[in-house]
Amino acid sequence: xxxxxxxxxxxxxxxxxxxxxxxxxxxxxxxxxxxxxxxxxxxxxxxxxxxxxxxxxxxxxxxxxxxxxxxxxxxxxxxxxxxxxxxxxxxxxxxxxxxxxxxxxxxxxxxxxxxxxxxxxxxxxxxxxxxxxxxxxxxxxxxxxxxxxxxxxxxxxxxxxxxxxxxxxxxxxxxxxxxxxxxxxxxxxxxxxxxxxxxxxxxxxxxxxxxxxxxxxxxxxxxxxxxxxxxxxxxxxxxxxxxxxxxxxxxxxxxxxxxxxxxxxxxxxxxxxxxxxxxxxxxxxxxxxxxxxxxxxxxxxxxxxxxxxxxxxxxxxxxxxxxxxxxxxxxxxxxxxxxxxxxxxxxxxxxxxxxxxxxxxxxxxxxxxxxxxxxxx
Numbered sequence: 001x002x003x004x005x006x007x008x009x010x011x012x013x014x015x016x017x018x019x020x021x022x023x024x025x026x027x028x029x030x031x032x033x034x035x036x037x038x039x040x041x042x043x044x045x046x047x048x049x050x051x052x053x054x055x056x057x058x059x060x061x062x063x064x065x066x067x068x069x070x071x072x073x074x075x076x077x078x079x080x081x082x083x084x085x086x087x088x089x090x091x092x093x094x095x096x097x098x099x100x101x102x103x104x105x106x107x108x109x110x111x112x113x114x115x116x117x118x119x120x121x122x123x124x125x126x127x128x129x130x131x132x133x134x135x136x137x138x139x140x141x142x143x144x145x146x147x148x149x150x151x152x153x154x155x156x157x158x159x160x161x162x163x164x165x166x167x168x169x170x171x172x173x174x175x176x177x178x179x180x181x182x183x184x185x186x187x188x189x190x191x192x193x194x195x196x197x198x199x200x201x202x203x204x205x206x207x208x209x210x211x212x213x214x215x216x217x218x219x220x221x222x223x224x225x226x227x228x229x230x231x232x233x234x235x236x237x238x239x240x241x242x243x244x245x246x247x248x249x250x251x252x253x254x255x256x257x258x259x260x261x262x263x264x265x266x267x268x269x270x271x272x273x274x275x276x277x278x279x280x281x282x283x284x285x286x287x288x289x290x291x292x293x294x295x296x297x298x299x300x301x302x303x304x305x306x307x308x309x310x311x312x313x314x315x316x317x318x319x320x321x322x323x324x325x326x327x328x329x330x331x332x333x334x335x336x337x338x339x340x341x342x343x344x345x346x347x348x349x350x351x352x353x354x355x356x357x358x359x360x361x362x363x364x365x366x367x368x369x370x371x372x373x374x375x376x377x
Contacts, residue, residue, distance in 0.1 A: 014068040014346055015083055016058045018095035019109075021075050024049040029258060037259065045258035053322055054095055057342060060323075061093070064343040068093075075100055080109070084116040091349045092120035093342075094318060103132060103177065119349040123317035127295045131315045134209050135174050137293060144292035146285060147311045149211040149304075157199050168213040170249070171197045173205035177316070179252045181205050184262075187213050187247035214304035214311050218250070219272055221286045222319070222330045224298040226348060229290065231283045232330035234303075236272030241265045270329045282310045289315055297348045300327050 026047045034041050048056070054070040061068035073079050073096065083089070092113055099105035107129040113120045123131075131137050141148045150165055153174055168189045173181040181201060188194050194210075201208045220235040239248035242265050253260035274282065286301050289312045293299075300319035304311050319327045323338045331341040 011065060011067045012090040012346065012350060014058075014061055014066045014091045014093055015087075015089040016054050016061070016068060016070040016093040016095060017073065017083065018050060018054045018070070019073040019075065019097070019099055020050045021101075024051065026050075032259065039261045039264070041258065042264040043258065047258055048322070056323065057093065057095075057321065060339045060342050061346065064339040066343070066346065073099070080112065084112060084118060088116070088118060090119075090353070091346050092118055093346065093349075094120045094122050097318075104129070106132070117354050119352040121318075121345045121349045122297050123295045123299070127293055127317050130293055131295075131317050132177065133175060134172070134314065135207075137315055140292055141289060141312055141315075144288055146289045146292055147309060149214055149311050149313065151209055151211045154198065154202075154208045154210065155206075157195070157202050159195060159198065163210070165210065165212050167191070168215065169194065170211050170213040171201055172209045172211065173201055174207035174209040176205055177314070179250055179255045182249060182251045183253065184246050184251065186251070187249060211313075213247075214306050214313075215248075216304050216306035217272075218248070219282065219303045219305065219310075220326050220330070221282060221301045221303050222298065222327045223286050223290045223295075223301070224331075224344070224348075226296055226351075229287065230334070231286050232327075233271035233333040234274065234279075234282065235268050235270040235326055235329055238267040238269055241267070268326075268329070270333050278305065278308055278310075281308070285310045285312060293317075297345055298327065 026049045029045055029047060032045060034045055037045075051070075051072065054072075058068040058070040071079065071083055083092070094110065094113070096109045097103060097106055099109055107125040110120065110123075110128055111125045114124070122128075130140065135151075135153045138148050138151055152160075152163060152165060168187055170187050171194070172186065181204065185197060185200075188197055198208055198210070218237045218239075220237075222232040222234075224230060224232065237250060242248060242262065246262065250266065251262065254262045254266050257263050282303060282305070285303070289301055290299055293315045295315065295317045298317075298319070300316045302313040302316065304313055321328055321342070324332070328338060328341060332338070336344070
């Protein structure tokens with residue numbers, strides 16, 4: 001929101017809503033001495049907690065001219081009701097990723113916002129539920145001619161006689177996100193290692209997604225906008241400093257664990273150095289995936305490039321908005337500040353605000369009919 005806009009209209013009220021219940025593990029890292037590690041960390045091991053990240057968003061929105069506050073639901077439906085009913089904001093900045101430790105309820109919480117007719121940032125319940133299901137998402141992508149690695153889904157520890165996939169393979173939980181279940185053993189290059197890995201993932205997470213592993217470059221490609229959309233400069237992951245026996249993937253530890261050496265061995269480049277022809281293909285594939293999954297406002301796509309062909313691995317609605325990381329790194333490279341990016345997302349949501357109901361008009365009283373006297377002869 002510009003200063004001129006802020007002077008002409010009341011500031012919009014924004015609630016930055018998230019749900020954090022258990023102790024934040026990153027809080028415990030404050031007591032860890034980096035010198036106690038068996039390696040020299042390249043990045044800080046003191047990472048912002050969820051509370052700090054959402055408070056940062058609220059402060060940035062206040063700097064951008066909004067009346068913003070962060071609210072932690074803490075699995076409390078009464079808190080949710082107070083936000084939706086008693087202190088109804090103009091816009092909800094939706095950071096809720098799960099409820100009662102169930103990521104499947106992310107879509108249900110967004111449905112509550114819809115029921116109370118409060119606009120909120122990010123995708124609606126359909127896209128949130130769809131993208132939680134990796135298998136269904138891949139089928140939707142295939143139907144829309146979006147390249148994605150060939151795959152099989154298994155619910156039992158029995159491999160078909162003909163798997164129909166080419167090695168190497170990658171084995172993932174079918175209904176998890178944020179790299180959950182991915183580690184240094186996830187990429188399978190020899191058939192005899194597939195069954196043990198399959199059994200491990202089935203026991204830990206349930207259904208298993210087996211994909212052909214795309215050996216090539218890995219990108220995070222962010223898209224935002226609705227009527228007018230923009231593909232932001234892509235982020236590329238540099239795996240060159242990983243040990244030779246560690247697969248070039250973003251495992252759970254590489255993504256989330258500052259105490260793991262692999263966390264410090266993967267680096268990013270933004271914007272990724274792509275040729276014009278490859279960038280055009282990546283941009284087109286990203287846009288098709290964005291619309292095929294009915295996402296809105298903003299999304300991050302995980303894309304692998306082999307040769308000159310991009311493959312969409314996953315579609316991530318409502319991605320992480322930590323300043324300087326992935327989505328926000330791309331936005332910054334495109335020329336947007338942290339405050340401008342957050343304000344843009346708020347305004348995209350505010351544009352969906354339903355118009356106020358028209359006041360009921362009282363029916364006009366019917367005029368009494370007066371009989372005309374009969375004509376005089």
